[in-house]
Amino acid sequence: MTQSIPQQGTAPATRQAGGRGRAVVVIGAGPYGLSVAAHLRAAGVDVRVFGEVMGSWRHAMATGMFLKSTPAATDLSAPMPDGRLADFRRERGEPELTELTPIPCEVFTAYGMWFTDRFVGDVTARQVTSLERAPDGFTVHLDDGEPVPASAVVVATGLRPMAHIPRNLLHLAPQGPGADAVLSHTSHHTDLSRYAGQRVAVIGGGQSALESAALLHEAGAHPHVLIRSGTVRWGTTPVLHRPLVNRLARPASPLGSGWTLAALCRAPQTVRHLPAPARLLVHRRALGPSGGWWLRERVDGIVPLHTHCRISQAHLTDGQVHLQLTGEEDGLREFTAGHVLAATGYRIDIDALPFLPPPLRTAIARIPGSSAPRLTGAFESTVPGLYFTGALAAPTFGPMLRFVAGTAFAAHRITRHLARRATRR
Numbered sequence: 001m002t003q004s005i006p007q008q009g010t011a012p013a014t015r016q017a018g019g020r021g022r023a024v025v026v027i028g029a030g031p032y033g034l035s036v037a038a039h040l041r042a043a044g045v046d047v048r049v050f051g052e053v054m055g056s057w058r059h060a061m062a063t064g065m066f067l068k069s070t071p072a073a074t075d076l077s078a079p080m081p082d083g084r085l086a087d088f089r090r091e092r093g094e095p096e097l098t099e100l101t102p103i104p105c106e107v108f109t110a111y112g113m114w115f116t117d118r119f120v121g122d123v124t125a126r127q128v129t130s131l132e133r134a135p136d137g138f139t140v141h142l143d144d145g146e147p148v149p150a151s152a153v154v155v156a157t158g159l160r161p162m163a164h165i166p167r168n169l170l171h172l173a174p175q176g177p178g179a180d181a182v183l184s185h186t187s188h189h190t191d192l193s194r195y196a197g198q199r200v201a202v203i204g205g206g207q208s209a210l211e212s213a214a215l216l217h218e219a220g221a222h223p224h225v226l227i228r229s230g231t232v233r234w235g236t237t238p239v240l241h242r243p244l245v246n247r248l249a250r251p252a253s254p255l256g257s258g259w260t261l262a263a264l265c266r267a268p269q270t271v272r273h274l275p276a277p278a279r280l281l282v283h284r285r286a287l288g289p290s291g292g293w294w295l296r297e298r299v300d301g302i303v304p305l306h307t308h309c310r311i312s313q314a315h316l317t318d319g320q321v322h323l324q325l326t327g328e329e330d331g332l333r334e335f336t337a338g339h340v341l342a343a344t345g346y347r348i349d350i351d352a353l354p355f356l357p358p359p360l361r362t363a364i365a366r367i368p369g370s371s372a373p374r375l376t377g378a379f380e381s382t383v384p385g386l387y388f389t390g391a392l393a394a395p396t397f398g399p400m401l402r403f404v405a406g407t408a409f410a411a412h413r414i415t416r417h418l419a420r421r422a423t424r425r
Contacts, residue, residue: 022151024418025140027128027355029053032390033156034112035077035407038119039415042079048148049123050140054112056158057105060187064215066102068207068292069403070238073254074103076115077408088114099238102294128355137385141355152385152418159346159391161353163187166203166344172316177342182321186212186343196220198338201323203311205229206289209343214298216341224335225299226309226325233290234300254405255287264398268409269377271398276368279395286399306332314340348372348395350388360386367395378417379410387414 024040026033029051040047052058067074075084085103086096088111097103116123130141131153140148163185165177173181179188186208192215202213205227216223235256242252250257253265264271264286271279291299299305306325309332313324323335349371351361365374365382372395379387389410394401401410 022137022149023048024152024154025050025128025138025148025150026154026156027051027131027140028156028158028390029116029123030056030156030158030390031076031112031404031407032158032410033154034116034120034123035411036154036156036389036414037123038083038115039077039079039411040418041119041121043415043419045415045418048150049120050126050128050142050148051123051157052125053116053123054109056160056187057109057112059190060160061105062186062189062192062212062215064218065105065211066292066294067105067108068235069103069254069405070099071097071101071103072099073403073405074108074111075407076112076404077411078115078119080119083115083119085111099240102292130357131355131360132357133360133383152387152421154379154387154389154414155353155392156389157353157392160187162346162349164344164347165342166311168311169203169314169340169342172314172321172340182316182319182338183340184342186341189341192216192221193219195339198222199224199336201226201321201335201337201340202343203340204289204343204345205232205307206343206345207291207295208345209289210291210299211295212341212343213303214295217303218298223341224304224306224337226311226323226335227305227307228310229289230308232300232305232307233288234296235290235293237293254403255400261286265400265405268397268400268406272375272377272396276370279367279398280370282398283395287402306335346391348392350392370395372396377413379414380417389414 023046026037026047026049029049033049033051037047037049071085089096127143128140129143132139138150138153140150165185169183173183177183177185195216196219199222200216202209202223202225209225213223213225251259251262253262255261255265271282308327310326311323312326315322321337321340325333325335350356350364350373351371363383366372367374373381373388375381375388375393375396379389379393381388391402400406
Protein backbone atom coordinates (compact mmCIF):
# COMPACT_ATOMS: atom_id res chain seq x y z
CA MET A 1 0.00 0.00 0.00
CA THR A 2 1.38 3.42 -0.88
CA GLN A 3 0.58 7.05 -0.31
CA SER A 4 0.15 8.96 -3.57
CA ILE A 5 1.08 12.59 -4.03
CA PRO A 6 -1.22 15.08 -5.71
CA GLN A 7 0.20 16.82 -8.75
CA GLN A 8 1.65 20.21 -7.79
CA GLY A 9 3.36 21.34 -10.94
CA THR A 10 6.47 19.93 -12.52
CA ALA A 11 8.59 17.81 -10.19
CA PRO A 12 12.33 18.54 -10.15
CA ALA A 13 14.51 16.38 -12.35
CA THR A 14 16.00 13.60 -10.26
CA ARG A 15 19.73 13.07 -9.83
CA GLN A 16 21.31 9.85 -8.72
CA ALA A 17 23.31 10.26 -5.52
CA GLY A 18 25.39 7.18 -6.25
CA GLY A 19 25.62 4.34 -8.69
CA ARG A 20 23.70 4.29 -11.96
CA GLY A 21 20.01 3.45 -11.45
CA ARG A 22 20.31 3.55 -7.67
CA ALA A 23 18.13 5.76 -5.52
CA VAL A 24 18.73 6.99 -2.00
CA VAL A 25 16.71 4.73 0.30
CA VAL A 26 15.14 6.12 3.47
CA ILE A 27 14.24 3.43 6.03
CA GLY A 28 11.40 4.72 8.17
CA ALA A 29 8.39 6.93 7.45
CA GLY A 30 8.03 8.85 10.69
CA PRO A 31 8.77 12.57 11.16
CA TYR A 32 12.49 12.28 10.37
CA GLY A 33 12.18 9.90 7.43
CA LEU A 34 9.41 11.98 5.86
CA SER A 35 11.27 15.27 6.37
CA VAL A 36 14.50 13.95 4.84
CA ALA A 37 12.60 12.42 1.92
CA ALA A 38 10.72 15.67 1.26
CA HIS A 39 13.94 17.67 1.07
CA LEU A 40 15.72 15.09 -1.09
CA ARG A 41 12.83 15.02 -3.53
CA ALA A 42 12.74 18.82 -3.71
CA ALA A 43 16.49 18.83 -4.39
CA GLY A 44 15.98 16.49 -7.34
CA VAL A 45 17.59 13.47 -5.68
CA ASP A 46 15.94 10.15 -6.54
CA VAL A 47 14.60 8.75 -3.27
CA ARG A 48 12.57 5.73 -2.14
CA VAL A 49 10.98 5.47 1.30
CA PHE A 50 10.17 2.17 3.02
CA GLY A 51 7.99 1.82 6.10
CA GLU A 52 4.46 2.53 7.27
CA VAL A 53 3.69 6.24 7.28
CA MET A 54 3.67 7.41 10.93
CA GLY A 55 3.70 3.74 11.92
CA SER A 56 5.08 4.19 15.43
CA TRP A 57 2.62 6.96 16.13
CA ARG A 58 -0.25 4.77 14.95
CA HIS A 59 0.77 1.53 16.68
CA ALA A 60 2.98 2.44 19.65
CA MET A 61 0.92 5.18 21.28
CA ALA A 62 -2.07 4.45 23.46
CA THR A 63 -5.38 5.93 22.33
CA GLY A 64 -6.00 9.22 24.09
CA MET A 65 -2.36 10.27 24.43
CA PHE A 66 -1.16 13.79 23.72
CA LEU A 67 2.15 15.20 22.58
CA LYS A 68 4.27 16.74 25.28
CA SER A 69 5.72 19.21 22.77
CA THR A 70 4.07 22.54 21.98
CA PRO A 71 2.71 23.32 18.47
CA ALA A 72 5.77 25.43 17.66
CA ALA A 73 7.99 22.37 18.23
CA THR A 74 5.99 19.84 16.21
CA ASP A 75 6.41 21.01 12.62
CA LEU A 76 7.90 18.50 10.22
CA SER A 77 10.54 20.06 7.97
CA ALA A 78 9.17 20.85 4.52
CA PRO A 79 11.18 22.24 1.58
CA MET A 80 8.51 24.94 1.18
CA PRO A 81 6.98 27.23 3.80
CA ASP A 82 3.47 25.73 3.76
CA GLY A 83 4.10 22.42 5.50
CA ARG A 84 3.59 23.38 9.12
CA LEU A 85 1.06 21.93 11.52
CA ALA A 86 -0.72 25.30 11.36
CA ASP A 87 -1.00 24.98 7.55
CA PHE A 88 -2.52 21.52 7.93
CA ARG A 89 -5.06 22.82 10.43
CA ARG A 90 -5.87 25.83 8.27
CA GLU A 91 -6.42 23.69 5.16
CA ARG A 92 -8.88 21.54 7.12
CA GLY A 93 -10.72 24.59 8.43
CA GLU A 94 -9.62 23.93 12.02
CA PRO A 95 -8.37 26.57 14.48
CA GLU A 96 -4.64 27.03 14.98
CA LEU A 97 -3.29 25.43 18.15
CA THR A 98 -1.50 27.44 20.83
CA GLU A 99 0.91 26.47 23.58
CA LEU A 100 -2.12 26.17 25.85
CA THR A 101 -3.64 23.46 23.64
CA PRO A 102 -2.19 19.95 24.11
CA ILE A 103 -1.97 18.17 20.75
CA PRO A 104 -3.66 14.75 20.49
CA CYS A 105 -1.42 12.12 18.93
CA GLU A 106 -4.22 11.42 16.45
CA VAL A 107 -3.97 15.01 15.18
CA PHE A 108 -0.21 14.75 14.76
CA THR A 109 -0.56 11.42 12.94
CA ALA A 110 -3.10 12.92 10.52
CA TYR A 111 -0.70 15.84 9.97
CA GLY A 112 2.07 13.39 9.06
CA MET A 113 -0.20 11.67 6.52
CA TRP A 114 -1.10 15.04 4.99
CA PHE A 115 2.58 16.02 4.87
CA THR A 116 3.38 12.78 3.05
CA ASP A 117 0.79 13.41 0.33
CA ARG A 118 1.92 17.00 -0.09
CA PHE A 119 5.71 16.74 -0.02
CA VAL A 120 6.92 13.14 -0.16
CA GLY A 121 4.87 11.11 -2.60
CA ASP A 122 4.97 7.33 -2.79
CA VAL A 123 5.93 5.51 0.39
CA THR A 124 6.28 1.74 0.18
CA ALA A 125 4.73 0.14 3.26
CA ARG A 126 6.93 -2.95 3.09
CA GLN A 127 9.54 -3.53 5.78
CA VAL A 128 13.29 -3.69 5.28
CA THR A 129 14.64 -7.02 6.53
CA SER A 130 18.33 -6.71 5.66
CA LEU A 131 20.88 -4.23 4.42
CA GLU A 132 24.18 -5.18 2.84
CA ARG A 133 27.01 -3.31 1.21
CA ALA A 134 27.47 -3.52 -2.55
CA PRO A 135 30.35 -2.36 -4.78
CA ASP A 136 28.49 0.84 -5.74
CA GLY A 137 26.34 1.38 -2.67
CA PHE A 138 23.98 -0.98 -0.88
CA THR A 139 21.38 -3.65 -1.49
CA VAL A 140 18.22 -3.28 0.57
CA HIS A 141 16.20 -6.47 1.04
CA LEU A 142 12.46 -6.22 1.64
CA ASP A 143 10.11 -8.56 3.51
CA ASP A 144 8.79 -9.95 0.22
CA GLY A 145 12.31 -10.88 -0.86
CA GLU A 146 12.77 -8.05 -3.37
CA PRO A 147 16.34 -6.65 -3.50
CA VAL A 148 16.48 -2.88 -3.99
CA PRO A 149 19.74 -1.25 -5.12
CA ALA A 150 20.60 1.93 -3.21
CA SER A 151 23.28 4.55 -3.66
CA ALA A 152 22.96 5.62 -0.03
CA VAL A 153 20.75 4.71 2.93
CA VAL A 154 19.25 6.99 5.58
CA VAL A 155 18.13 5.12 8.71
CA ALA A 156 15.21 6.95 10.32
CA THR A 157 13.47 4.09 12.09
CA GLY A 158 12.67 5.81 15.36
CA LEU A 159 12.93 4.28 18.80
CA ARG A 160 10.48 1.39 18.82
CA PRO A 161 13.09 -1.39 18.26
CA MET A 162 15.07 -0.02 21.22
CA ALA A 163 12.37 -0.19 23.90
CA HIS A 164 14.08 -0.72 27.26
CA ILE A 165 12.76 -2.97 30.04
CA PRO A 166 14.91 -3.47 33.17
CA ARG A 167 16.67 -6.83 33.16
CA ASN A 168 15.36 -7.81 36.58
CA LEU A 169 11.83 -7.85 35.15
CA LEU A 170 12.36 -9.72 31.88
CA HIS A 171 12.07 -13.17 33.44
CA LEU A 172 8.41 -12.41 34.22
CA ALA A 173 7.63 -12.90 30.51
CA PRO A 174 9.71 -15.86 29.28
CA GLN A 175 7.88 -15.82 25.93
CA GLY A 176 8.62 -12.12 25.56
CA PRO A 177 6.94 -9.01 26.97
CA GLY A 178 3.77 -7.74 25.34
CA ALA A 179 0.19 -6.71 25.88
CA ASP A 180 -0.91 -10.33 26.46
CA ALA A 181 1.88 -11.10 28.95
CA VAL A 182 2.10 -9.96 32.58
CA LEU A 183 4.90 -7.60 31.55
CA SER A 184 4.80 -5.03 28.75
CA HIS A 185 6.41 -1.81 27.57
CA THR A 186 4.40 1.30 26.77
CA SER A 187 5.36 0.89 23.10
CA HIS A 188 3.32 -2.33 23.00
CA HIS A 189 -0.01 -0.57 23.49
CA THR A 190 -2.65 1.31 21.61
CA ASP A 191 -5.48 0.50 24.04
CA LEU A 192 -4.98 0.37 27.82
CA SER A 193 -8.62 -0.33 28.58
CA ARG A 194 -7.84 -4.07 28.44
CA TYR A 195 -6.56 -3.72 32.03
CA ALA A 196 -9.84 -2.40 33.45
CA GLY A 197 -10.36 -3.77 36.95
CA GLN A 198 -6.72 -4.88 37.29
CA ARG A 199 -4.04 -3.57 39.58
CA VAL A 200 -1.18 -2.32 37.40
CA ALA A 201 2.35 -1.38 38.47
CA VAL A 202 3.63 1.40 36.20
CA ILE A 203 7.43 1.64 36.31
CA GLY A 204 8.89 5.06 35.56
CA GLY A 205 8.50 8.73 36.39
CA GLY A 206 8.35 10.53 33.06
CA GLN A 207 5.60 11.59 30.70
CA SER A 208 4.99 8.09 29.38
CA ALA A 209 4.53 6.64 32.87
CA LEU A 210 2.35 9.44 34.17
CA GLU A 211 0.11 9.66 31.10
CA SER A 212 -0.25 5.87 30.95
CA ALA A 213 -1.28 5.92 34.60
CA ALA A 214 -3.91 8.57 33.87
CA LEU A 215 -5.30 6.55 30.95
CA LEU A 216 -5.33 3.35 33.02
CA HIS A 217 -7.21 5.06 35.84
CA GLU A 218 -9.71 6.61 33.44
CA ALA A 219 -10.26 3.16 31.85
CA GLY A 220 -11.17 1.62 35.20
CA ALA A 221 -7.81 0.06 36.10
CA HIS A 222 -5.99 0.60 39.42
CA PRO A 223 -2.51 1.90 38.56
CA HIS A 224 0.31 2.62 41.00
CA VAL A 225 3.38 4.46 39.69
CA LEU A 226 6.74 3.28 41.06
CA ILE A 227 9.35 6.05 40.64
CA ARG A 228 13.08 5.84 41.39
CA SER A 229 13.61 9.56 42.00
CA GLY A 230 12.52 11.40 45.09
CA THR A 231 10.14 13.81 43.37
CA VAL A 232 7.74 13.98 40.47
CA ARG A 233 8.52 16.87 38.13
CA TRP A 234 5.77 18.68 36.23
CA GLY A 235 6.07 21.19 33.43
CA THR A 236 4.97 24.75 34.09
CA THR A 237 1.91 26.21 32.43
CA PRO A 238 3.03 28.20 29.36
CA VAL A 239 2.70 31.95 29.34
CA LEU A 240 1.85 33.22 25.86
CA HIS A 241 3.20 36.74 26.38
CA ARG A 242 6.23 36.98 28.67
CA PRO A 243 7.82 40.30 29.71
CA LEU A 244 11.09 41.13 27.98
CA VAL A 245 13.12 40.69 31.15
CA ASN A 246 11.81 37.12 31.53
CA ARG A 247 12.56 36.32 27.90
CA LEU A 248 16.13 37.55 28.34
CA ALA A 249 16.64 35.67 31.60
CA ARG A 250 15.15 32.42 30.29
CA PRO A 251 14.95 32.41 26.48
CA ALA A 252 12.45 30.09 24.88
CA SER A 253 13.38 27.04 22.82
CA PRO A 254 11.53 24.05 21.35
CA LEU A 255 12.62 22.01 24.39
CA GLY A 256 11.71 24.55 27.05
CA SER A 257 13.04 27.79 28.51
CA GLY A 258 16.55 28.53 29.74
CA TRP A 259 19.93 29.34 28.23
CA THR A 260 21.20 25.75 28.22
CA LEU A 261 18.25 24.38 26.26
CA ALA A 262 18.27 27.40 23.95
CA ALA A 263 21.95 26.85 23.13
CA LEU A 264 21.42 23.12 22.49
CA CYS A 265 18.59 23.92 20.07
CA ARG A 266 20.19 26.82 18.26
CA ALA A 267 23.56 25.19 17.66
CA PRO A 268 23.25 21.39 17.80
CA GLN A 269 26.30 21.09 15.54
CA THR A 270 28.50 22.33 18.38
CA VAL A 271 27.51 19.37 20.57
CA ARG A 272 29.29 17.04 18.13
CA HIS A 273 32.62 18.70 18.93
CA LEU A 274 32.37 18.05 22.67
CA PRO A 275 34.37 15.15 24.14
CA ALA A 276 32.39 11.90 24.03
CA PRO A 277 31.74 11.77 27.81
CA ALA A 278 30.37 15.33 27.74
CA ARG A 279 28.13 14.55 24.77
CA LEU A 280 26.70 11.50 26.47
CA LEU A 281 26.14 13.47 29.67
CA VAL A 282 24.23 16.12 27.73
CA HIS A 283 22.21 13.38 26.04
CA ARG A 284 21.23 11.81 29.38
CA ARG A 285 20.83 14.85 31.61
CA ALA A 286 19.68 17.82 29.51
CA LEU A 287 16.04 16.82 29.89
CA GLY A 288 15.10 14.76 32.91
CA PRO A 289 11.82 12.86 33.27
CA SER A 290 8.78 15.04 33.84
CA GLY A 291 5.06 15.23 33.13
CA GLY A 292 3.30 17.77 30.96
CA TRP A 293 1.70 20.68 32.77
CA TRP A 294 -1.73 19.75 31.40
CA LEU A 295 -1.45 16.19 32.76
CA ARG A 296 -1.00 17.04 36.42
CA GLU A 297 -4.69 17.47 37.24
CA ARG A 298 -5.38 13.95 35.92
CA VAL A 299 -2.70 12.30 38.08
CA ASP A 300 -1.66 14.29 41.14
CA GLY A 301 -3.77 13.23 44.11
CA ILE A 302 -5.67 10.72 41.95
CA VAL A 303 -3.16 8.01 41.08
CA PRO A 304 -0.83 6.72 43.85
CA LEU A 305 2.75 7.85 43.14
CA HIS A 306 5.48 6.03 45.08
CA THR A 307 8.82 7.86 44.99
CA HIS A 308 12.30 6.68 46.07
CA CYS A 309 11.16 3.30 44.84
CA ARG A 310 13.42 0.61 43.39
CA ILE A 311 12.54 -2.97 42.51
CA SER A 312 14.97 -5.42 44.10
CA GLN A 313 13.16 -8.64 43.17
CA ALA A 314 10.21 -9.72 41.08
CA HIS A 315 8.48 -13.08 40.88
CA LEU A 316 5.27 -14.50 39.44
CA THR A 317 2.85 -16.61 41.51
CA ASP A 318 -0.59 -17.76 40.35
CA GLY A 319 -0.71 -15.12 37.64
CA GLN A 320 0.18 -12.26 40.00
CA VAL A 321 3.46 -10.33 39.98
CA HIS A 322 5.06 -9.77 43.38
CA LEU A 323 7.57 -6.91 43.50
CA GLN A 324 10.03 -6.47 46.36
CA LEU A 325 10.77 -2.75 46.82
CA THR A 326 13.56 -0.82 48.50
CA GLY A 327 13.82 2.81 49.48
CA GLU A 328 10.09 3.63 49.31
CA GLU A 329 9.30 6.54 51.63
CA ASP A 330 5.81 5.51 52.73
CA GLY A 331 6.93 2.10 54.00
CA LEU A 332 5.75 0.09 51.01
CA ARG A 333 8.04 -2.95 50.77
CA GLU A 334 6.04 -5.27 48.55
CA PHE A 335 3.60 -4.61 45.77
CA THR A 336 1.37 -7.13 43.99
CA ALA A 337 -0.12 -6.47 40.57
CA GLY A 338 -1.82 -8.32 37.77
CA HIS A 339 0.31 -6.50 35.21
CA VAL A 340 3.59 -4.57 35.10
CA LEU A 341 3.82 -1.75 32.57
CA ALA A 342 7.38 -0.59 31.95
CA ALA A 343 7.39 3.09 31.01
CA THR A 344 11.17 2.97 31.11
CA GLY A 345 12.02 4.61 27.84
CA TYR A 346 14.47 3.57 25.16
CA ARG A 347 18.20 2.87 24.90
CA ILE A 348 20.09 3.98 21.79
CA ASP A 349 21.66 0.82 20.43
CA ILE A 350 22.22 0.16 16.73
CA ASP A 351 22.64 -3.54 17.54
CA ALA A 352 18.88 -3.55 18.19
CA LEU A 353 18.13 -2.71 14.55
CA PRO A 354 17.19 -6.11 13.09
CA PHE A 355 18.01 -5.24 9.48
CA LEU A 356 21.69 -4.50 10.18
CA PRO A 357 23.67 -7.74 9.76
CA PRO A 358 26.69 -8.36 12.04
CA PRO A 359 29.37 -7.44 9.43
CA LEU A 360 27.75 -4.05 8.86
CA ARG A 361 27.26 -3.40 12.58
CA THR A 362 30.93 -4.14 13.16
CA ALA A 363 31.93 -1.59 10.52
CA ILE A 364 29.93 1.20 12.20
CA ALA A 365 32.10 3.00 14.74
CA ARG A 366 30.38 3.90 18.01
CA ILE A 367 30.67 6.89 20.28
CA PRO A 368 33.02 5.71 23.04
CA GLY A 369 31.03 4.54 26.04
CA SER A 370 27.84 3.95 24.08
CA SER A 371 26.15 1.85 21.40
CA ALA A 372 25.26 4.94 19.37
CA PRO A 373 26.81 5.47 15.92
CA ARG A 374 29.61 8.00 15.53
CA LEU A 375 28.45 10.49 12.92
CA THR A 376 29.91 13.28 10.80
CA GLY A 377 28.37 16.74 10.67
CA ALA A 378 26.25 15.44 7.77
CA PHE A 379 24.89 12.50 9.83
CA GLU A 380 27.03 9.99 7.90
CA SER A 381 28.42 7.02 9.80
CA THR A 382 31.87 5.48 9.34
CA VAL A 383 30.28 3.29 6.63
CA PRO A 384 30.29 5.66 3.62
CA GLY A 385 26.78 6.36 2.37
CA LEU A 386 25.04 5.10 5.53
CA TYR A 387 23.33 7.86 7.52
CA PHE A 388 21.47 7.83 10.84
CA THR A 389 19.00 10.47 11.96
CA GLY A 390 16.39 11.14 14.63
CA ALA A 391 16.98 9.72 18.10
CA LEU A 392 19.87 7.61 16.78
CA ALA A 393 21.73 10.88 16.17
CA ALA A 394 20.88 12.48 19.54
CA PRO A 395 24.08 11.26 21.27
CA THR A 396 26.01 13.11 18.55
CA PHE A 397 23.99 16.32 18.18
CA GLY A 398 22.14 16.64 21.47
CA PRO A 399 18.59 16.19 22.80
CA MET A 400 16.83 18.21 20.10
CA LEU A 401 17.26 15.19 17.79
CA ARG A 402 14.98 13.21 20.12
CA PHE A 403 12.09 15.47 19.16
CA VAL A 404 10.31 16.56 15.99
CA ALA A 405 11.94 19.97 16.41
CA GLY A 406 15.22 18.51 15.10
CA THR A 407 13.83 17.48 11.70
CA ALA A 408 14.85 20.70 9.94
CA PHE A 409 18.46 20.56 11.12
CA ALA A 410 18.80 16.91 10.08
CA ALA A 411 16.95 17.14 6.76
CA HIS A 412 18.93 20.15 5.56
CA ARG A 413 22.31 18.66 6.43
CA ILE A 414 21.65 15.21 5.00
CA THR A 415 20.10 16.61 1.82
CA ARG A 416 22.94 19.05 1.23
CA HIS A 417 25.50 16.28 1.57
CA LEU A 418 23.69 13.80 -0.69
CA ALA A 419 22.92 16.46 -3.31
CA ARG A 420 26.62 17.34 -3.47
CA ARG A 421 27.48 13.68 -3.93
CA ALA A 422 25.00 13.51 -6.79
CA THR A 423 26.53 16.58 -8.44
CA ARG A 424 30.08 15.23 -8.14
CA ARG A 425 29.03 12.02 -9.85
